[in-house]
Amino acid sequence: MGTATVRHICRSAAAAAGLAMAISAGHAEDRPGTWRLEAWQPPFDYSHPSTAIDYQPVANAAHHWKICASYPHLKDSYWVSVNYGMVEQAKAAGVGLTVVEAGGYPNLDKQIEQIKACSTNADALIVGTVSYNGLTPTIQEIARRIPVIAAVNDIDSTGITAKAAVSWEEMGRSIGSYLANLHPPGSKPVKIAWFPGPKGAGWVPFIEAGFQQGLKNSSAKIAAVKWGDTGMEIQLLLVEDVLATQPDIDYIVGSAPTADAAVSLLRAQGKEQRIKILADYFTHGTFREIFRDKVLAAPTDSPPLQGRIAIDQAIRAIEGTLRYRHIGPQIKVVNKTNVLSLDLDNTLAPAWFKPTFEVK
Structure with a gap:
């Protein structure tokens, strides 16, 4: 695929996501007083079942605390939605927020340097690793000086004060089970091209394990696996390679950018009626593509709500009022039957929101 073609498809996918953001432009203006969440005890251990709780966020912080938040990137609307939640919660609670982003999952050294610098004058650090x-x-x-809150991505719990996240293994299992239910044992076998994400990223081994587990006891089999960063151009190249080398696949399953890339490539190659697409997390692009029957389903872990939770946990950790050390939204699989009934303000950033790096 030529560079100009890749750029054209990337622009088309961005425009599609923009249309989905326009659909979500009118979301909720009044915040609910409580959030329905899942809590894990002991914390940071997904081997035990979670408990549903009604969670009351801090209305106003006791002081104008300074919080530093570090993201892997802001290359897709998933992390933009996390950013939206953090920014809105910081404003609502009356705290300052400084955001840095590493530019992608290969950039470990860059993230290390960023959080060292950003946390120097901060009262708490939030890390999406x-x-x-x-x-x-x-x-x-850093944890010797200030609380460290893990957000979204799985991370070694050493030094972590609290965590705002869901089980990525359950995210993978939910979409694997969805596909398995479409192809029960004894039905016609189908072939899957599976795009787990970048090796080494905190969430990838867990979503991989969950997806594999969800597919058990089905006639669906993984025929190809492609690892790589979740940037759109990389995913386009990976999907194109699979379509060239495994033309008989029945499903493409992977990250939200994988789904965006697959929608564009299948349309360009005239294969959109034969090969189906599922995503293992939910963004503006998958919202639009599910609505238009281009993607079958994707689980949402409510990225804006995770951002809000992380800010609230940081405030509580600073002020000594932290009750739940590990909480996150409830996972919900979205398909054509329920896509229009979502709580959009807790699921996607609105159309007007742009990545924001500082709240004074």
């Missing part, structure tokens, strides 16, 4: 354990020595050092 690029690596499961690559940040551990740095976090241990």
Whole structure:
């Protein structure tokens, strides 16, 4: 695929996501007083079942605390939605927020340097990590001074004060089970091209394990696996390679950018009626593509709500009022039957929101 073609498809996918954001432009203006969440006890351990709780966020912080938040990237609307939740919650609670982003999952050294600098004058650090354990020595050092909150991505719990996240294994299992239900044992076998994400990223081994588990006891089999960063151009190249080398696949399953890339490529190659697409997380692009029957389903873990939770946990950790050390939204699989009934303000950033790096 030529560079100009890749750029054209990337622009088309961005425009499609923009249309989905326009659909969500009118979401809720009044915040509910409580959030319905899942809590894990002991914390940071998904081997035990979670408990549903009604969670009351801090209305106003006791002081104008300074919080630093570090993201893997802001290359897709998933992390933009996390950013939206953090920014809105910081404003609502009356705290300052400084955001840094590493530019992608390969950039561990960059994230280390960013969080060292950003946390110097902060009262708490929130980390969406690029690596499961690559940040551990740095976090241990920072945790001697200030609370460290893990957000979204799985991470080694050493030095972590609290965590705002869901089980990525359950995210993978939910979409694997959805596909398995479409192809029960004894039905006609189908072939899957599976795009887990970048090796080494904190969430990828868990979503991989969950997806594999969800597919058990079905006639669906993985015929190809492609690892790589979740940037759109990389995913376009990976999907194109699979379509060239495995033309008989029946499903493409992977990240939200994988689904975006697959929609564009299948349409360009005239294969959109034969090959089906599922995503293992939910963004503006998958919202639009599910609505238009281009993607079958994707689980949402409510990225804006995770951002809000992380800010609230940081405030509580600073002020000594932290009750739940590990909480997250409830996972919901979205398909054509329920896509228009979503709580959009807790699921996607609105159309007007742009990535924001500082709240004074």
